[in-house]
Amino acid sequence: MLRKNVVVERPEGTKIYRQRGCRYVYHVTGKEYKKDKQYVVESRVCVGKMIDEKNMNPNDNFYICYEIVDGEDEILPRHSDAVQIGAPLLLSSIMDDLKITELLESIHGTEEMNLIRDIVSYMIIRETSTMQHFGDYSWGHYVQAIKAWDDSRISEFFKNDIDYAQIETFIVKWNEIQPEHSDIYISYDSTNMNTTSEGIDMAEFGHAKDDPEVEQVNISYAVNHKNSTPLFYEMYPGSIIDNSQCTHMVERAREYGYKNIGLILDRGYFSIKNIRYFDSKGYDFLMMVKVNSELVAEKIKENSLPLMTAKAKYFLPDHEVYAVTKTGTIGDDLLVRYFHIYYDNVRAGQEKNEYLKQLEVKENHVKKRIEEKIRRKEDMTSYEKLFKLKYDNNGYLQSYKRNEKKIQEELDKLGFFVIITSKEMTAGEALDIYRKRDSVEKIFRMLKTGLEYDTFRVHSQSSLESKTYVLFIAGIVRNYLYQGLRTVAAKEKNKKNYTVPAAISELEKITVVKNSKDKYIRRYGLTAKQKKIFSQFNLSESDLNRVVNELNL
Secondary structure, X not given: OOOOOOOEEOOOOOEEEEEOOEEEEEEEEEEEEEOOOOEEEEEEEEEEEEOOOOEEEXXXXXXXXXXXXXXXHOOOOOOOOEEEOHHHHHHHHHHHHOOHHHHHHHHHOHHHHHHHHHHHHHXXXXXXXXXXXXXXHHHHEOOOOOOOOXXXXXXXXXXXXXOHHHHHHHHXXXXXXXXXXXXXXEEEEEEEEEOOOOOOOOOEOOOOOOOOOOOEEEEEXXXXXXXXXXXXXXXXXXXXXXXXXXXXXXXXXXXXXXXXXXXXEOHHHOOHHHHHXXXXXXXXXEEEEOOOOHHHHHHHHHHHHHHHOOOHHHEEOOOOEEXXXXXXXXXXXXXXEEEEEEEOHHHHHHHHHHHHHHHHHHHHHHHHHHHHOOOEHHHOHHHOOOEEEEEOOOOEEEEEEEOXXXXXXXXXXXXXXXXXXXXXXXXXXXXXXXXXXXXXXXXXXXXXXXXXXXXXOOOOHHHHHHHHHHHHHHHHHHHHHHHHHHHHHXXXXXXXXXXXXXXXXXXXXXXXXXXXXXXXXXXXXXXXXXXHHXXXXXXXXXXXXXXXXXXXX
């Protein structure tokens, strides 16, 4: 295809042949002497068309025949001759529908709004937060930023062009336009990410889930329980434990206008301090509790027999577990709480088998330590819970036997889990609410795997805050896409073909190409699957044609 907007100097040794009033440039690829005819026959390939006595427009063959070292003579077009438009159009439309486009433009202006939208689309389509390949992406995809941005310029944008006030303004306005502000359950959780960058002020040693030898930054999310929409987030230093940060994060919900709030929290946030704080603010809570906690151990023991004997009246068919609800108080608190005790007999069997296997491994470790004859009491504290250890007069480990009573107590707890609620509800209702809490965990999985944000790849605090902000927006958009695709999958009874990666892959096939008149055209219509995806998000072929017209301006 002839590249009319690229001008290069005609290479030496090429030949010009006239055809229909045009002068075409040919590169000689080889010569062969014909003995019978006694002359040389050349093999030639057309590499472009002359535009004056010196310069030419190259075609695709030109780049095959010649290695361009100095690109100063080239004026590169904005896009490739083939541009993928399906997935960027869908994601751009979602941002319009969610009013994210409107918010970004009011805060950052049109130019930076378009850049942020392009970065969000890039992150979701390429499943990465690494900006290194953004230039390649924008060359072959429909983007709305007028300027050509590469990774170094985006790094400068993150570092210098987004400030904390803009980020907070977006979050405030984003929560203002949410349809629900009363009687809302908010799922809350946090995670940490390791970093070795020296320029990140929040990086500190803490309770790392991955590598305790590396500094970390903590990040927490609040998510609407009903539709998994991310509402707001907060980053804080790695040394601050999640439990103590909880009250500060939750207070922001009231600042953003939410009333009659219920909080859905995991085991790590259970504390008397947090519960008293929630009570003082009038927040309802639904909280998973560790089965080893003294607060619930007795209640499990009291109710274990009817649940373990699988009495039909305790069975919850929607969840395939047995459950009972009891009332009680927490600590010296006089307020009535609702203890929902569950028993999963299938999980219990799996956990017991795994527990006994690990017990065997630990027992073999103890045997080896006896054979070594050098193990003292202070080296064996981790085994004292499950084994009765005997030491000789010099303090060395001499023998052992299993602590059968303690082991049985641990086995009896397996398969049980407990949820405490401040509000009266059935065990089934409590579990319905809690099991939707995994929306926060899915957000973190999406950040770390779907967007590769397990590594920051930034070297300053300002860049970290800006990039996390854009990723927060990407999380909102991807969740909306995910929820819509779930609806399509349910209608079609086909989960496999309507996951986010599968849908993106299908829409990436929608490509426009340049014709002989240097205009982008669509060569194919939409497939049935593409139509179903577009229809779910109120898009049609007319929207694609609009994009084609934009590219041809």
